[in-house]
Amino acid sequence: MTNSSSSSFLVTGGTGKTGRRVADVLQSRGFSAKVASRSGAVRFDWTDRTTWGPALTDVGAVYVVGSEDPSAVDDVRAFVTAAAEHGVRRLVLLSARVWEDLDDGSGSVLATEQVVRASGLEWTILRPTWFAQNFTEFPYFVAPLTKGELRIPAGEGREPFVDLDDLADVAVTALTEDGHNGRTYALSGPRAMTFGEAVAEIARASGRELRYVPVTEDEYRAETIAGGESEEIADVFVELFRHIREGRSEAVSNGVREALDRDPSDFSNYTARTDFSVLG
Numbered sequence: 650m651t652n653s654s655s656s657s658f659l660v661t662g663g664t665g666k667t668g669r670r671v672a673d674v675l676q677s678r679g680f681s682a683k684v685a686s687r688s689g690a691v692r693f694d695w696t697d698r699t700t701w702g703p704a705l706t707d708v709g710a711v712y713v714v715g716s717e718d719p720s721a722v723d724d725v726r727a728f729v730t731a732a733a734e735h736g737v738r739r740l741v742l743l744s745a746r747v748w749e750d751l752d753d754g755s756g757s758v759l760a761t762e763q764v765v766r767a768s769g770l771e772w773t774i775l776r777p778t779w780f781a782q783n784f785t786e787f788p789y790f791v792a793p794l795t796k797g798e799l800r801i802p803a804g805e806g807r808e809p810f811v812d813l814d815d816l817a818d819v820a821v822t823a824l825t826e827d828g829h830n831g832r833t834y835a836l837s838g839p840r841a842m843t844f845g846e847a848v849a850e851i852a853r854a855s856g857r858e859l860r861y862v863p864v865t866e867d868e869y870r871a872e873t874i875a876g877g878e879s880e881e882i883a884d885v886f887v888e889l890f891r892h893i894r895e896g897r898s899e900a901v902s903n904g905v906r907e908a909l910d911r912d913p914s915d916f917s918n919y920t921a922r923t924d925f926s927v928l929g
């Protein structure tokens with residue numbers, strides 16, 4: 650990208666699991682990154698469009714963290730228009746691999762992908778599997794693991810968890826280098842694992858007593874709602890875990906190799922370098 654050294658990169662969701670890493674990698678490669686979110690160094694709020702213009706000023710490319718909220722597609726459409734008006738030339742959208750399987754055509758995150766594809770800007774779409782770092786950074790996993798048990802209805806289904814350092818590497822490469830325009834990268838780790846295997850590896854690496862307990866959908870829904878979550882959130886997770894349980898998420902994807910010409914990092918690499926103090 651010709652102006653990549655003279656302008657900033659806007660990282661939405663910049664304080665989140667992926668955005669934080671994308672900003673770190675950009676900065677470690679000498680680029681200027683605007684870390685944007687409601688609590689970020691650059692204030693950016695999807696629900697407050699007055700924050701968009703200042704965030705988009707002097708920005709050449711944007712990392713866009715999507716949302717599961719179907720109404721978000723209108724915000725993303727307006728944001729993409731604003732980005733083009735501010736001279737942004739390139740977008741890298743965080744989507745999810747699962748949505749292609751679950752899409753019912755009624756305004757899902759895939760609609761956000763379509764907005765980005767139709768933007769007239771250069772675009773790259775990232776479709777990751779479940780993140781390895783969920784076990785230490787995703788409240789819905791961390792909270793139960795601090796009590797020793799992850800109780801979810803994923804059965805013996807397998808998931809090739811992607812390492813977020815790989816995702817950030819792909820995102821930054823797509824933001825800063827040519828050759829990724831119009832590409833949709835499905836990003837996974839190299840090994841499909843059951844939740845039992847993943848939790849056992851974390852238990853071994855962290856020296857903690859942790860176990861995975863496969864529960865029924867009804868048990869999970871009841872426990873999640875009793876824990877203070879809405880029925881809507883519980884139902885979304887039930888559907889996501891069913892997708893894994895039914896073996897529909899077990900395929901390994903090639904996106905890390907396609908984008909970076911190297912293999913993705915194994916789950917054991919994540920457990921070897923992770924600080925597990927968050928698990929108590």
Ligand SMILES: NC(=O)c1ccc[n+]([C@@H]2O[C@H](COP(=O)([O-])OP(=O)(O)OC[C@H]3O[C@@H](n4cnc5c(N)ncnc54)[C@H](OP(=O)(O)O)[C@@H]3O)[C@@H](O)[C@H]2O)c1
Pocket residue numbers: 661662663664665666667668685686687688689693694695696714715716717743744745746777778779780783787
């Ligand atoms: N977890 C997984 O395994 C997985 C797998 C595939 C895809 N995904 C996708 O990953 C996305 C989430 O990305 P992530 O995990 O990197 O983020 P995250 O850790 O969930 O953090 C959310 C980020 O968005 C910001 N944010 C929340 N509400 C906002 C608002 N109204 N306006 C502006 N910023 C807002 C938050 O910062 P503030 O609170 O400061 O605003 C934070 O930086 C979801 O779309 C999900 O579908 C997740």
